[in-house]
């Protein structure tokens with residue numbers, strides 16, 4: 165048996181209380197005052213449960229951000245856990261409702277459940293007296309759901325000081341598979357300048373921006389590669405003014421996803437330097453790849469193996485999966501720091517009205533996180549982590 169898991173199971177009701185307190189502090193990304201309040205609730209819970217250092221990073225446009233740290237600051241590369249407290253829900257948009265073991269509510273799955281798990285993982289490490297050989301930093305940002313432009317720098321700054329990054333974002337499926345792969349993503353705006361003319365009188369003098377747009381859409385689609393995991397989607401198009409006018413302008417918004425960093429250069433070259441198909445038109449593209457992919461590389465596989473071992477010792481099998489969506493874990497992975505994602509609760513319905521988590525599984529997930537932290541920040545011997553049933557060993 166695991167002492168950490170035992171401790172957390174004994175505290176399942178208190179974990180639910182933490183999750184409820186964070187969920188009641190509703191925190192839509194765009195409302196600084198609400199996100200700030202949620203941040204204070206989080207800080208109080210951290211101080212009450214864990215203690216240790218708290219740095220507040222004041223922000224003007226979005227909610228303040230928090231850096232909680234715990235354990236010895238001795239120059240060793242830290243273990244970093246990243247999370248966000250903002251949600252996609254306006255205040256009052258979703259009720260908070262418990263139905264047996266299921267808790268519904270705004271952000272319970274994405275990702276206040278993950279924040280709860282992290283606080284309690286740290287609490288369990290502290291209460292069981294487990295040995296830490298380095299600093300653990302828990303960084304909580306406030307704008308993940310709106311692109312992280314106010315936190316990307318901070319996340320990257322902490323990431324380069326870290327040996328490993330854990331992301332307690334929502335897990336996958338009914339068994340809580342972790343995310344060992346996330347696509348990288350970018351958005352681009354394509355603008356076409358045509359030459360306007362009367363569609364009946366001098367049509368041949370014109371150069372149609374909308375006609376060029378049609379060629380562009382089909383040509384861009386050729387860059388997608390299902391086998392390689394590259395997708396290119398022209399999601400929004402606009403162009404022209406009247407049926408009887410050769411269109412002067414047209415635009416397209418393009419979403420691009422990749423699975424490997426090595427795919428980026430070639431693809432970006434082709435997207436940013438477009439050929440022209442309709443004589444007389446000009447094509448401009450702007451945009452960047454905002455997030456590199458979290459690749460399923462050897463570091464990620466090693467972390468996943470460690471997690472599987474912990475899960476096995478706790479009596480269950482842990483699966484893995486990939487996500488087409490990006491998270492802040494993409495930033496840390498993009499810098500080459502071993503990162504594993506989807507360590508959050510079991511549940512479903514992120515960004516949907518069905519959003520919920522399973523309360524009885526919170527201790528398991530917190531124990532999983534606590535023990536992977538220890539594997540990377542203390543190397544406790546197996547016998548220190550686990551006591552055999554029936555023994556009254558007081559190690560750890």
Ligand SMILES: [Zn+2]
Pocket residue numbers: 248274275308333334
């Ligand atoms: Zn999230």
